[in-house]
Amino acid sequence: xxxxxxxxxxxxxxxxxxxxxxxxxxxxxxxxxxxxxxxxxxxxxxxxxxxxxxxxxxxxxxxxxxxxxxxxxxxxxxxxxxxxxxxxxxxxxxxxxxxxxxxxxxxxxxxxxxxxxxxxxxxxxxxxxxxxxxxxxxxxxxxxxxxxxxxxxxxxxxxxxxxxxxxxxxxxxxxx
Numbered sequence: 001x002x003x004x005x006x007x008x009x010x011x012x013x014x015x016x017x018x019x020x021x022x023x024x025x026x027x028x029x030x031x032x033x034x035x036x037x038x039x040x041x042x043x044x045x046x047x048x049x050x051x052x053x054x055x056x057x058x059x060x061x062x063x064x065x066x067x068x069x070x071x072x073x074x075x076x077x078x079x080x081x082x083x084x085x086x087x088x089x090x091x092x093x094x095x096x097x098x099x100x101x102x103x104x105x106x107x108x109x110x111x112x113x114x115x116x117x118x119x120x121x122x123x124x125x126x127x128x129x130x131x132x133x134x135x136x137x138x139x140x141x142x143x144x145x146x147x148x149x150x151x152x153x154x155x156x157x158x159x160x161x162x163x164x165x166x167x168x169x170x171x172x173x174x175x176x
Contacts (some may be wrong), residue, residue: 003021011065012092027051029050029053035072037072039069040074043075045175053082054085054088056088060091064084064085065088065096066103067079067096067100067102068096068097068112071103076096076112093123096108097109097113097115109141113129119148119149120154125157128151128154133166134152135160137166139166142162142166
């Protein structure tokens with residue numbers, strides 16, 4: 001399978017045929033599936049072939065976001081070392097770090113925090129990674145985010161801050 005994908009990647013790297021869109025879609029599916037499953041060998045095939053690492057699916061997910069969310073630390077490491085951008089946001093504005101914090105993937109979250117991203121990067125609801133850490137009581141991550149420069153008093157659209165969330169104070173959106 002790895003040889004097949006390598007050959008297809010090489011073939012399509014120089015072509016821009018309309019009927020190649022289906023094959024490109026299948027390759028993208030293989031790429032994202034490899035990230036979800038942590039298939040580092042397959043990811044390395046894509047990386048070695050010069051595949052666009054920050055390509056996004058219909059929800060805006062990248063391979064890095066999928067690997068982080070699905071608890072695949074080795075895949076995360078390979079993608080980051082190959083140049084995947086940890087700051088990319090999905091269509092809701094969430095990053096790989098936010099996904100890792102949400103899922104409780106602390107090792108992955110720590111690795112992603114080493115990336116050169118704004119610690120106060122916000123999703124579509126105005127939430128930051130620190131707010132996720134506060135909400136899910138990821139105390140050590142919250143401390144580390146603070147040391148990285150995260151503003152624990154920044155508020156989202158509902159008036160929540162990381163500090164308040166860490167204390168169990170949750171403000172819900174006001175119905176209009």
